[in-house]
Amino acid sequence: MRSLSGIQPSGALHLGNYFGAMKQHIELQDQCEGFYFIANYHALTTIQDADRLRQLTLDVALDYLAMGLDPQKVAFFRQSDVPEVCELSWILSTVTGKGLLERAHSFKDKVAKGLPVSMGLFSYPTLMAADILIYRSDIVPVGKDQVQHIEMTQDMAGYFNQTYREVFVRPEPRLNETAIVPGIDGQKMSKSYGNTIELFGEPKATRKKIMSMVTDSTPVEAPKDPDKCNVFALLKLLAPAEEVAEWDRRYRAGGMGYGAAKSRLAELYEATFGPRREARARWAARPDDVEDVLRQGARKARAIAQEVMEEVRSACGIVVGRS
Numbered sequence: 568m569r570s571l572s573g574i575q576p577s578g579a580l581h582l583g584n585y586f587g588a589m590k591q592h593i594e595l596q597d598q599c600e601g602f603y604f605i606a607n608y609h610a611l612t613t614i615q616d617a618d619r620l621r622q623l624t625l626d627v628a629l630d631y632l633a634m635g636l637d638p639q640k641v642a643f644f645r646q647s648d649v650p651e652v653c654e655l656s657w658i659l660s661t662v663t664g665k666g667l668l669e670r671a672h673s674f675k676d677k678v679a680k681g682l683p684v685s686m687g688l689f690s691y692p693t694l695m696a697a698d699i700l701i702y703r704s705d706i707v708p709v710g711k712d713q714v715q716h717i718e719m720t721q722d723m724a725g726y727f728n729q730t731y732r733e734v735f736v737r738p739e740p741r742l743n744e745t746a747i748v749p750g751i752d753g754q755k756m757s758k759s760y761g762n763t764i765e766l767f768g769e770p771k772a773t774r775k776k777i778m779s780m781v782t783d784s785t786p787v788e789a790p791k792d793p794d795k796c797n798v799f800a801l802l803k804l805l806a807p808a809e810e811v812a813e814w815d816r817r818y819r820a821g822g823m824g825y826g827a828a829k830s831r832l833a834e835l836y837e838a839t840f841g842p843r844r845e846a847r848a849r850w851a852a853r854p855d856d857v858e859d860v861l862r863q864g865a866r867k868a869r870a871i872a873q874e875v876m877e878e879v880r881s882a883c884g885i886v887v888g889r890s
């Protein structure tokens with residue numbers, strides 16, 4: 568079974584990215600043939616500063632390697648090292664109705680806010696479909712907000728297969744138990760809301776951020792509902808099951824202040840990500856090795872992409888004069 572996913576280098580990775588997507592990618596590396604890439608073409612829809620995009624691309628690579636993605640087990644690469652995805656994206660756009668793309672949440676949200684929409688943002692799901700279909704991916708581990716894009720990919724695979732012949736396999740989204748990770752303000756944690764807890768934030772500043780998490784004003788002595796608390800939602804992700812049960816009990820019993828839960832959360836954060844900081848620094852000190860990893864991953868991925876593209880071109884009658 569082949570698993571594929573991408574993550575945009577559009578800002579520092581955070582707990583939402585980790586528990587929503589990245590953690591599954593790392594866990595699946597022992598069960599599936601993995602393809603994981605840094606979606607730098609997609610990031611151009613928001614990052615339009617060359618130095619920043621280069622830096623963010625490297626940062627995503629370092630974050631994944633530090634968290635334990637093993638380049639011996641999976642192909643880890645940059646989206647742009649397989650330029651065939653842009654070709655496939657074009658071909659898919661010719662069999663896809665404009666109406667399908669108009670239904671994308673990412674597009675509708677921008678329009679609703681009155682923000683300008685580039686053609687790149689509008690056709691974002693087509694490039695994502697190309698990313699998925701070009702490696703004949705069976706499963707796509709992502710967070711809940713990406714499911715619509717994968718359903719669109721299924722539709723686009725169907726349009727192509729019906730128009731020409733059966734070239735593409737139907738990919739399925741793979742969600743983990745973590746639905747939506749809340750940010751420090753209680754909304755969905757997201758780079759665009761400025762409410763994130765970064766995986767490799769500076770320790771003191773991160774502790775401060777955690778201590779400033781928004782909670783309700785229930786007095787210390789009153790019982791509290793853990794299921795309505797964003798601090799508890801993060802504790803659930805970081806603490807062992809028995810400890811979570813104990814916090815659940817303490818919340819409901821009353822007599823516990825949110826400060827105690829936050830303080831423990833800061834400790835758990837440091838215990839989980841602190842030791843990885845060193846691994847990250849070791850990779851950061853060897854940029855040539857990181858580059859080698861990405862190139863080696865790209866070679867493996869591109870070989871498959873080229874084979875699939877030959878089939879695609881042949882199915883639709885595109886003749887290419889180069890060898």
Ligand code: ADP
Pocket residue numbers: 574575577583584585586587588589708709710711712713745746747748749755756757758759
């Ligand atoms: P952001 O919203 O910060 O820009 P992305 O859209 O780049 O994050 O998301 C990258 C991956 O991380 C996606 O698979 C997405 O589903 C997952 N993800 C992002 N934020 C969260 C969150 N708060 N909870 C769960 N998963 C998330």
Ligand code: TRP
Pocket residue numbers: 571572573574575606609694695698699707709713716
């Ligand atoms: N759109 C995804 C996100 O913002 C990133 C992405 C690009 C992706 N191409 C993909 C995810 C292909 C899975 C498969 O998170």
